[in-house]
Amino acid sequence: MTAPVTAATMALDGGIAPAASEVEPDAFVASRGYWGHVGHRLVRDPVAITAGAVILAIVVVAILSPWITPMDPYRGSMLRRLKPVGDATYWLGSDELGRDMLSRLMVGARLSLFMGVTPVLIAFVIGSSIGIVAGYVGGWTNTILMRTIDVFFAFPSVLLAIALSGALGAGIFNAIVSLTCVFVPQIARISESVTTGIRARDYIDAARLSGASALTIMRVQVLGNVVGPIFVYSTGLISVSMILASGLSFLGLGVRPPEPEWGLMLNTLRTAIYVNPTVAALPGLAIFIVSISFNLFSDGLRSAMEIRQ
Amino acid sequence: MSVIVQPADLAIAALRDRGGPAQPLLSVSGLVKHFPVRKGVGGKKSVVRAVDGVDFQALKGETLGIVGESGCGKSTTAKLLMGLIERDQGEMLFDGEAVGSRAMPWRTYRRQVQMVFQDSYASLNPRMTVEASIAFGPTVNGVGSREAIERARGLLARVGLEPKRFAGRYPHELSGGQRQRVNIARALALEPRLILLDEAVSALDKSVEAQVLNLLLDLKAEFGLTYLFISHDLNVVRFICDRVMVMYLGRVAELGPSDTVLAEPAHPYTQALLASMPSLDPDNRTQAALLTGDPPNPIDPPDGCRFHPRCRLAEPVCSQATPPLAPIAPLHQAACLARQPGSGHSLAPAAEQVAA
Structure with a gap:
């Protein structure tokens, strides 16, 4: 007979005592919590740390650029056009109007980063709200929200961005609006699928049993569990956003000259590609470095977050 | 209670005992839940009869065990009782008030x-x-966050987890037994009167299981709780339950005091279930299994008594008449035609035997 309560196990019980037998001896363990563990793992990932450092450096340069540029990024010189990389005055050469490339790249980082981060940030808020509501409420709400979202997936994202920007007209604000519209459906879909998985967990049932409203459960119990995967996905979207924004500027639908922005610079230097290909490639290289850094950082974050749930 | 009563105290008093000690805490009748299913694309619609007419009462202060095989409807019954899924039919009375009525809205019940x-x-x-996690329930019910944390720490201490050491930990830093203690503390945080334990100790190893069971017994006495204890482990049920309800394919097969039901089972299904328990006594080993095969598909349950295809006492009458859950002794009910006078079964007792 495998009776669960034998005399020996009965003797073990007595208020606090049995719990003590389950406890590890090291008292007062400071709990790091989930995000503490993620941070701890992230700083041990050399690739993610390098990528993060590159991003940080570029952000710092972008913020400080008005004060630290070696030359005026707007002042050109007809005599000193398209100087090669490594020129004594123009370290990274000069563009087709004789403006210093280094200074323009530094100032251009501001707009390029802004155009990369802002649409993703707005889409992160809107998209995850839609996804969490659709995933948590389910039923008809889910069907209506997600099928509407699916309509946006029928268009390739580049085409959608161009079409929306074209319809709204050129300009930074309109470019951000159209890019946000591109990313909302993607983030909404991710957060919907993550939320649907969490919805079935017992702790959501337990929260419902405590009489909490749906909004409270979504805010307190669901959000903390879905924000991680959505955040990883969103950091990966920043590079896409930068490239799309550059593409819009390249097509004349985003930032307007003479404002320096990497995509726009790539466009205007296009004609100089046979004269001085290295200088013409520089804005593209900048876009490449920043987007690959965001992608590598996002990958590192993803693997750091793969902790046993 | 004093003459001058604060409104808050009145509300709490009204929440508490309404019907007196004789009133069953939870009374369930005709509980039905069918899940619609469709076989293949465009196939014919049918229903899984997960819970198909369950009646029982949980008396104040008792521990009522609910046992049965996998798929017999135990967990669906639990979810229906908690309102996590909606019942198709049936009535639930909590302390004499219909759950969902004006006197006992779902929020008050929960x-x-x-x-x-x-x-x-x-x-x-x-x-x-x-x-x-423990403080969440009180917080959403209007307790201030600081007070809720205080209450959570007090409950942690009560379930045997030192608050200083455990309050700030995350679930993955605890063992299974410690986590189940936390779950018990969370259930207690809203000061409930009835706690439904759905296989609450099944996943724990034997020594921890025993500690948690003893904790449950202590808490029951201290807070005046009533337990509904769902389990498949008959030894645990024997230890903790006052009465036991045996379920088979969405219906109640037998209901009675656990000593009686587990010592002298009246329903052939309960007998088979008990015989299937492994015994450590070499002289008491069973060779042939009394119960073979899987339970029938609840989409298409057998006519008459649902157990008759697997029953050793089955007779033609069993496939025609559905046995009601009828008393066979004081406090002891069974849904078996062989135990009911006048049922047409050859083993049925004469009418006087029961009346006596």
């Missing part, structure tokens, strides 16, 4: 009925500290 789940890990939010 504050008095809590549940402890089987999977101690899945039932705790991995991103919340233990004390935050």
Whole structure:
């Protein structure tokens, strides 16, 4: 007979005592919590740390650029056009109007980063709200929200961005609006699928049993569990956003000259590609470095977050 | 109670005992839940009869065990009782008031009925500290956050987890037994009167299981709780339950005091279930299994008595008449034609035997 309560196990019980037998001896363990563990793992990932450092450096340069540029990024010189990389005055050469490339790249980082981060940030808020509501409420709400979202997936994202920007007209604000519209459906879909998985967990049932409203459960119990995967996905979207924004500027639908922005610079230097290909490639290289850094950082974050749930 | 009563105290008093000690705490009749299913694309619609007419009462202060094989409707019954899924038919009375009525709205009912789940890990939010998980319920019910944390710490101490050491921990930092203690503390946080324990100790190893069972017994006495204890382990049921309800394919097969039901089972299904328990006594080993095969598909249950295809006492009458859950002795009910006078079964007792 495998009776669960034998005399020996009965003797073990007595208020606090049995719990003590389950406890590890090291008292007062400071709990790091989930995000503490993620941070701890992230700083041990050399690739993610390098990528993060590159991003940080570029952000710092972008913020400080008005004060630290070696030359005026707007002042050109007809005599000193398209100087090669490594020129004594123009370290990274000069563009087709004789403006210093280094200074323009530094100032251009501001707009390029802004155009990369802002649409993703707005889409992160809107998209995850839609996804969490659709995933948590389910039923008809889910069907209506997600099928509407699916309509946006029928268009390739580049085409959608161009079409929306074209319809709204050129300009930074309109470019951000159209890019946000591109990313909302993607983030909404991710957060919907993550939320649907969490919805079935017992702790959501337990929260419902405590009489909490749906909004409270979504805010307190669901959000903390879905924000991680959505955040990883969103950091990966920043590079896409930068490239799309550059593409819009390249097509004349985003930032307007003479404002320096990497995509726009790539466009205007296009004609100089046979004269001085290295200088013409520089804005593209900048876009490449920043987007690959965001992608590598996002990958590192993803693997750091793969902790046993 | 003093003459001058604060309104808050009045509300709490009204929440508490209404019907007196004789009134069953929870009375369920004709509980039905069918899940629609469709076989293949465009196939014919049918229903899984997960719970198909369950009646029982949980008396105040008792522990009522619910046992049965996998798929017999235990967990669906639990979810129906908790209102996690909606019932198709049936009535639930909590302390004499119909659940969902004006006198006992779901919100009031839920504050008095809590549940402890089987999977101690899945039932705790991995991103919340233990004390935050326990304090969540009181907070959403209007308790201030500081007071709720205080209450959570007090409950942690009560379930045997030192608050200083455990309050700030996350679920993955605890053992299975510790997590189940946290789940019990969370269930207690709303000061319920009925706690539904759905296989709450099944996932624990034997020594921890015994400690948690003893904790449950202590808490029951201290807080005047009533337990509904769902389990498949008859030894645990024998230890903790006052009465036991045996379920088979969405219906109640037998209901009675656990000593009687587990010592002298009246229903052939209960007999088979008990015989299938492994015995450590070499002289008491069973060679032939009394119960073979799987339970029939609840989409298409057998006519008459649902157990008759697997029953050793089955007679032609069993496939025609559905046995009601009828008393066979004081406090002891069974749904078996062989135990009911005048049923047409050859083993049925004469009418006078029961009347006597």
